[in-house]
Amino acid sequence: MSVAEVLEKPAAEVPAAKPEKRKILLSVEHVSLSFGGVKAIQDISFDIEKGEIRAIIGPNGAGKTSMLNVINGFYHPQQGKITFEGKNRDKMRPYIAASQGIARTFQNVALFKGMTTLDNIMSGRTLKMRSSFFWHLFHAGAARSEELKNREFVEHIIDFLEIEHIRKTPVGRLAYGLQKRVELGRALAMEPELLLLDEPMAGMNLEEKEDMSRFILDVRQEFGTTIALIEHDMGVVMDLSDRVVVLDYGKKIADGVPEEVQKNQDVIDAYLGVPH
């Protein structure tokens, strides 16, 4: 279902994306990644089901961001296997991961600072645009109609994220919270199967966090996108996520529904520290 169709329907008719049956979207098996002597990730296995919100948590330096970088092809693990949508992936470039439907946001906002909000979100449509160089020379024909079609799509996302007023503002000038929102919009413009959010609420105040949480839930609800998120705010993690995987020093120490993870002694130790 396209975004346009979803948005035009009244809220009540929108089917709730309930995971009826467990269907694995992405599975990570025995992945290890090291940089020289530093073992960033050691023998980690977990999976992400279609339509769920999966949180990856852990203290600083636990290997969470490295894990995301492995998933979208930015790092190549020395060992282990990653399967996405039933297909095993070997060494791949990030743009191939993007074309398979993996989008992400970054811990420190990685927007295109010199471009406007509109252009930033339009840039998310890169892989959806195929018109030839020739037509672009004259901004006519296929190039023009494609630009218009994608502009319309992007405008729906702008409406969805409530950022109409900053459409033409260069993102370098926006407040931090809005930049995070634009970055989410850019990832959404890719119409991803799997959305990786790296600390979407870092540095936000309570209100901004609530907005962002609402958007994350809405994205899942309306677009059926599967979401993997890294977050330090435990309240947010426990409320939003369906399942949580906990990393510490590159190792997986717990995996399960939020209630289980909260009670897990290893997790408590990892966060509070244990006397040696």
Added chain:
Amino acid sequence: MFYRETGQFKTSYAEDMALFPVIQDRIGIGVILIVAFVAIPLLANDFFIASIMIPFLIFALATVGLNILTGYCGQLSLGTGAFMGVGAYACYKLTTIFPEVNIIVMVLLSGFFAAGIGVVFGLPSLRIKGFYLAVATLAAQFFLEWCFIRIRWLYNYNDSGAIETVDHTAFGLVLAGPSAEPLTRYFIVLVIVIAMTWVASNLLRGRFGRQWMMIRDMDIAAELIGVRPLQAKLLAFAVSSFYCGVAGAMMVFFWLGAAEPAAFNINLSFQILFMVILGGLGSIAGCFMGAAFIWILPLIIRTAPLLFGVEISAALVEHIAFMVTGALIIFILIVEPHGLARIWQIIRQKLRVWPFPY
């Protein structure tokens, strides 16, 4: 007060995406075109057209070329002069091999040779960035300059080592060469520059321009979104070198009439780079402002003492022109590091809300 878009409502995305969405801008561009096409040919003398307007337009085109690469794609290049040389020498060889083909076609074709060479020297850009890339393109500059001197085939083994244009006629007019009218050459250059500037702005507002800007602003994120860095960067090198090549060919065939290898040395590269920086990185209008500032201002300074009837030696005038231009460049870069285009933007913003401060 006069520059205010209040009441100009856009009812479609197509209108919003137009090159000049604001009516006042369209009027302004219309006025500039009328001045360029009607007023200058009617009012200006041959000196003004041949020695000020033609080089200004040619430099502006080369600046557009370099701005695509440096301002929009973020790849610093010091090889502009050499790429312009490639265009000039390619055009020279083409016209000697096919003398009967229209010179305008040849000038545009020679851009493709420059594009090819540009792509080759753009290959290192995948691995090296910023200042280091600038040094790598410097290699292109010196290597190609060496070629222009040492490969005698390029200048048809003549003794002077320079390339010269003979008369090229088409449509019953002498288009290029020693006996071509300045006005004819001016119109050819003007039409080519305007057409190619329009094409550049079309490219830049479409998906290719966006890919370049993505690479410029955050190459890692661009790659994660699906841009192939090598392809995007090489395309930028190709398009940029094409523009520089055409500018170089026009420089020889429509302006100077003859050129030695030294005409395309590192000084030319720096001159174009200064035009880009002063005009404003990432702005097409800035290209023209930068080119005007660096090319026309010294000429004005040189003629100013004559206008006021002050008698000073030619050498002194030359030195003063250099010093004043240099001082003004520093002044502008301190006041507004983003160049003349940003200053113009600020003026426009002030005009929108005038007479109120905000």
